[in-house]
Amino acid sequence: MPSGMAQYREVGRLDELARLDSPVHRLDARAQVLTTMVFIIVVMSYSRYEVSGLMPLFLYPVALIAAGKLPGGVLLRKLAVVAPFAVFVGIFNPLLDRHVVATVGSFLVSGGWLSFASIMARFVLTVSAALILVSCTGIHRLCAGLERLGMPRVFAVQLLFLYRYFFVIGDEGLRMRRSVEIRSAGSALGFAVYRPLIGNLLLRAMDRAQRIYRAMVARGFDGEIRMLNRMTWGWRETGFVLGWAAFFLVARGWNLAEGIGAQLTGRGL
Amino acid sequence: MHMADALISPAVGGTLWVVTAGLMAWCARKVKQTRDDRLIPMMGVLGAFIFTAQMLNFSIPVTGSSGHLGGGLILAVLLGPYAAFLVMASVLTVQALFFADGGLLALGCNIFNLGFFPVFMAYPLIYKFIAGKERASTRATVAALAAGIIGLQLGALGVVLETGMSGISELPFKAFVLVMQPIHLAIGIVEGLATAAVVAFVARARPEVLQVDADLRAASAPAGGMKCTDRARRSRSTMGLLIAATILGGMASWFASTRPDGLEWSIAKVTGKAVAESGSWPEVSASTSSAGLLGGLLTLGLIILFGFALKRYRKGVLS
Numbered sequence: 001m002p003s004g005m006a007q008y009r010e011v012g013r014l015d016e017l018a019r020l021d022s023p024v025h026r027l028d029a030r031a032q033v034l035t036t037m038v039f040i041i042v043v044m045s046y047s048r049y050e051v052s053g054l055m056p057l058f059l060y061p062v063a064l065i066a067a068g069k070l071p072g073g074v075l076l077r078k079l080a081v082v083a084p085f086a087v088f089v090g091i092f093n094p095l096l097d098r099h100v101v102a103t104v105g106s107f108l109v110s111g112g113w114l115s116f117a118s119i120m121a122r123f124v125l126t127v128s129a130a131l132i133l134v135s136c137t138g139i140h141r142l143c144a145g146l147e148r149l150g151m152p153r154v155f156a157v158q159l160l161f162l163y164r165y166f167f168v169i170g171d172e173g174l175r176m177r178r179s180v181e182i183r184s185a186g187s188a189l190g191f192a193v194y195r196p197l198i199g200n201l202l203l204r205a206m207d208r209a210q211r212i213y214r215a216m217v218a219r220g221f222d223g224e225i226r227m228l229n230r231m232t233w234g235w236r237e238t239g240f241v242l243g244w245a246a247f248f249l250v251a252r253g254w255n256l257a258e259g260i261g262a263q264l265t266g267r268g269l
Numbered sequence: 270m271h272m273a274d275a276l277i278s279p280a281v282g283g284t285l286w287v288v289t290a291g292l293m294a295w296c297a298r299k300v301k302q303t304r305d306d307r308l309i310p311m312m313g314v315l316g317a318f319i320f321t322a323q324m325l326n327f328s329i330p331v332t333g334s335s336g337h338l339g340g341g342l343i344l345a346v347l348l349g350p351y352a353a354f355l356v357m358a359s360v361l362t363v364q365a366l367f368f369a370d371g372g373l374l375a376l377g378c379n380i381f382n383l384g385f386f387p388v389f390m391a392y393p394l395i396y397k398f399i400a401g402k403e404r405a406s407t408r409a410t411v412a413a414l415a416a417g418i419i420g421l422q423l424g425a426l427g428v429v430l431e432t433g434m435s436g437i438s439e440l441p442f443k444a445f446v447l448v449m450q451p452i453h454l455a456i457g458i459v460e461g462l463a464t465a466a467v468v469a470f471v472a473r474a475r476p477e478v479l480q481v482d483a484d485l486r487a488a489s490a491p492a493g494g495m496k497c498t499d500r501a502r503r504s505r506s507t508m509g510l511l512i513a514a515t516i517l518g519g520m521a522s523w524f525a526s527t528r529p530d531g532l533e534w535s536i537a538k539v540t541g542k543a544v545a546e547s548g549s550w551p552e553v554s555a556s557t558s559s560a561g562l563l564g565g566l567l568t569l570g571l572i573i574l575f576g577f578a579l580k581r582y583r584k585g586v587l588s
Contacts, residue, residue: 011367040374044279048437055568062572066579082369086273089438096439112439119275119437126274127369134366142366152297154309158359161313166320166363173321188328191466198322198338198463199470205321206478209314213307221306260567 011166014131017070018138024068029137029145031237035244036133042248043125049114052258054121056251060244061128068136075131079124090119139163148231169205176201271364271379272428274372278435285431286377292385293358299351308352315344316356320363329459338467339460341387342396342416346404346468347479350388357384382427391420404472404479410465417461418454425453 018025024032039060046054065072097112134142139160147156176197180189189197213221250256274282300308322338340360344353358380364370371379400412429445432438438445471478 011363014367036373040274040372041279041283044274044277044282044374052568055566056572058569059572059575062576063579066576078369082273085271086275089276089432089440093439096441115437115439123273123275126372126374130366130373131369133373139366152294154297154300155293155355155359157309158312158316158355159362161310162316162320162356162359162363165314165317169314169317169321170324173324177325189326191327191462194325194327194463195466195470198325199467199474201321201325202318202467202471203475203478205314205318206311209311210307212310212314216310217306256568264567 013074014134015138017074017135018141020069022068022136024064024136027136027240028231028233028237029141030149030231030233031240032133032137033142033145033149034241036129038241038245038248039129040126042252043122043129045252046118046122048118049111051114051117051121052261053251053255054118054125056256057125057248059247061125061132064132064136068132070132070135075128075135078131079127082127083123086119086123090116090123093119144231165205165208168208169201172204173201271361271371272375272382272431274374276432276435276437277372277375277378278437279374281431281435282372282374282377284377285381286374289358289377289380289385293355293380296351296354300355303352308348312348312352312356315347316359319344319356319360327463337459338463339383339387339417339421339456341384342392342413342420342460343464343467345388345392346396346413346464350392353392354384354388357388378427378431382424382431386423386427387416387420390423391416395419404476405469409469409472410462413465413468414458414461417459417464418457421453421457421460422450425449 039057043054043057064070065075093116094110094112097110097115099111100108137145143151143156143159147153180193180197184193300312319338319340323340324337326337341353341357344356347353348356361371361379361383362376365373365376365379396412396416398412399415400409403409426446426449429442429449432440432445433442468479
């Protein structure tokens with residue numbers, strides 16, 4: 001996970017992408033949430049040694065990145081940042097599972113390498129799907145969509161508040177850190193300094209919550225949060241969800257990539 | 270210790286999603302019952318505080334590494350368990366969505382491991398039991414230390430069990446436990462000490478701030494004594510049901526990982542043939558594997574070309 005400044009900037013970056021205008025961005029957030037969930041479940045349902053069967057599913061992220069005008073580089077960088085965890089857990093597979101399951105030319109492929117490749121393919125597919133979901137909807141439309149799909153209102157409001165004040169409290173924290181860095185000539189933060197620093201940050205945050213509450217009351221807050229929902233579910237949304245779901249199920253049922261390969265090598269299936 | 274979608278099976282992910290969704294609905298109801306409007310901005314801002322606190326690291330002497338505040342325990346101390354669970358869930362959701370830190374289907378697992386254990390196990394059973402009403406004494410420090418360690422140990426064990434039940438990683442249970450538990454012992458100590466230090470600082474500087482939890486509890490308690498025990502009993506039985514659901518779900522997914530799962534089974538029904546997944550080894554012959562490799566690479570290449578073409582086409586349309 002990126003820390004400090006980098007992490008902080010990256011969050012705003014995705015929300016900027018969500019403000020783009022494209023056919024994908026114009027879809028109802030609910031359609032995108034549902035399609036993403038179906039996609040992730042289908043990806044996860046493959047057997048642990050499946051690699052070629054997963055390849056056709058790359059159509060989904062690639063098509064959405066292209067149609068949604070998203071910068072592929074930004075998403076790839078995010079993938080690379082979180083990849084170490086999947087690599088760490090997956091890398092034991094080649095070491096522990098040395099049973100030869102296939103030959104490619106004169107190379108012997110062990111089950112472990114096959115399942116490692118499968119884990120990495122799943123990782124790229126599921127993580128990119130999640131990032132694309134946020135980049136095409138943004139936190140506001142996403143929360144509204146999730147609420148319409150049954151998420152408790154309290155939680156939707158919590159997500160929105162958290163997101164809103166992430167930048168405010170984050171700014172406060174970064175200013176504190178910068179001031180410590182300037183005065184400590186680059187030496188690491190000791191626990192004796194950390195304690196009052198983070199304690200003060202907490203007190204400031206809680207004070208801010210009080211001020212926000214008073215401001216809300218002054219504007220007529222009565223304990224009920226009302227959310228502005230302008231969502232319309234039309235034939236485009238139905239087509240998007242059903243079309244992709246059909247593709248995922250076809251790809252899940254028949255190994256399309258192996259079919260193409262078999263045709264080319266002239267072996268048939 | 271955020272789990273990724275790539276390493277869990279739909280059965281495990283789905284079961285914990287259901288359990289976590291149930292817990293969240295229950296907590297949302299509890300928070301609504303408090304009828305304290307102050308709680309809404311306080312929860313949001315404290316969620317943002319947890320994020321920021323995770324960006325500020327302190328150096329740990331001798332080891333050369335650094336630590337930071339985890340979140341679950343201090344939120345429970347400040348807000349009480351129900352609101353704390355929702356805040357923790359929201360923090361993990363934002364991490365999954367914006368940082369790709371933990372997957373979407375694994376979100377249920379992550380909220381359970383990092384939210385449920387510290388908030389509903391370590392806080393009421395360990396922290397409150399040891400600390401009582403004290404916040405700035407040695408006893409409170411010991412309480413936070415014990416709660417921090419136990420919360421993270423349980424969470425780490427959750428990760429190991431969920432990964433093992435999913436059956437995608439080859440890591441043997443014992444080896445994974447031996448790696449995860451000691452690492453999280455260290456993280457738990459750091460979490461406990463940092464929590465104790467911050468709580469003690471606030472208790473000395475502005476003791477009234479720590480009253481929020483107590484106030485909310487008073488506000489949420491209904492007028493009649495009878496009703497109170499009734500509600501307590503009901504929430505205990507909900508808790509029991511949830512724990513039973515978790516255990517059952519875990520057992521079901523254990524079976525699911527050794528047998529074809531629901532989706533595979535239904536596809537077999539639909540297409541009239543079993544999808545190749547037999548025994549522990551896949552039966553892949555040399556010819557199909559080379560066809561798979563060629564076809565796989567070709568498909569990927571075609572998809573990427575298609576993506577570029579679509580992007581270029583869209584640019585052409587716009588300009």
